[in-house]
Amino acid sequence: MIHTREVMIRENRIIIALLSVLTVIAVGFVLYQIRSIILPFALAVFISYLINPVIEFFEKRHMPSVLAIILALIITFLVINVFGMLIYTSVRSFAAEFPKYSQRLNMLMFDVLDFLRIPRDALNGEGEFSGGFQLLTSIRELSLHRVILNTLGSLLNFMSNSILVLLFLLFIMIGRNQLARKVQVAFEAQMAMRIAGMLKNINKQIQRYLIAKSFTSLATGLLFYITLRLFDLEFAIIWGLLAFLLNFIPNIGSVIATILPLLIAFIQFDNIAIVFWMALILSSIQMVIGNFLDPRIVGRSLNLSPLVVLFSLMFWGWLWGVIGMFLAVPISVILKIILENVKSLRFMSVLMSHSS
Secondary structure (H helix, E strand, O other): OHHHHHHHHHHHHHHHHHHHHHHHHHHHHHHHHOHHHHHHHHHHHHHHHHHHHHHHHHHHOOOOHHHHHHHHHHHHHHHHHHHHHHHHHHHHHHHHOHHHHHHHHHHHHHHHHHHOOOOHHHEOOOOOEOHHHHHHHHHHHHHHHHHHHHHHHHHHHHHHHHHHHHHHHHHHHHOOOHHHHHHHHHOOHHHHHHHHHHHHHHHHHHHHHHHHHHHHHHHHHHHHHHHHHHOOOOOHHHHHHHHHHHOOOOOHHHHHHHHHHHHHHHHHOOOHHHHHHHHHHHHHHHHHHHHHHHHHHOOOOOOEOHHHHHHHHHHHHHHHHHHHHHHHHHHHHHHHHHHHOOHHHHHHHHHHEOOO
8 A cells, every 4th residue: 555655656746747847848938939028027026136135225224115216226227227338338349449350360360370281372362261261261250240240239129128127127126015915815824924935035045146146246357357457458348247247147157258358368469378377367266256255155055956057057048048047047046946835846846956
């Protein structure tokens, strides 16, 4: 009898797991189709966790809630637009300097040909590769102009959507204290307490993670900017901002933030030793912050498996692009906490955990 019961429980778990996978696929399809609406909302929820401490700061100084929310939203709007315009103008300046980088890239290609003892007549008179080198030429020409145009388009699109994000954010912040009361009215006392505890746990973990991650990301961005300014690398402000933003993306963000300025340094400087020392310092900054500062400040409170984080990055990155990668960890934390509070799905929460 006991054996039969264990088999039934195991079979039920397999069925639940399969149904959960199908549900995830269905939900993913829906989220992809309505991403133009749901993405600004998800971003507004993300920002709400960051500005909630600002609102609480104003409220503790006896400022009315409505005024505190409006003031926090104005500050948020200004910060978003200052960041957007700063990146926009920097990228435009970078695009204007592109011919200089293109010439330097041509020279580097000649040096590579000489090093490999490949005759320069593999290039035609216009400096374009022929034959087997056509792919390299395509990469060179494709390069920066298309990337820059795509980046500018994305930035303009983001700034146009910022109004919608702020509108969502306004209603989220106005109703932030009403959800707990609605739960108490909508459910029985025991269930209401359980849901309220779950919501409190979600808010606590997400807010703590985002505030701590903002601090470590800001430290990374500032140290990158100072280092690159000391080396006199052009557009150091862009690489500092990118280091700040990309540090929110676990694992791969710090790698991309380090590689991008090194590629420009390789083109800008003739002395390879400068690039070497720059790579050493930038890598050291990432290692110190990633291995010492980040674990101490952010901690392991999220208790997410590295494999879950990686899969989450890939899934949400595919679904919503770069912004999805920013939201991957908070969404995973919310999902894990919800699974913890559903008895039949608790085993999935354990599988998502870094430790049991």
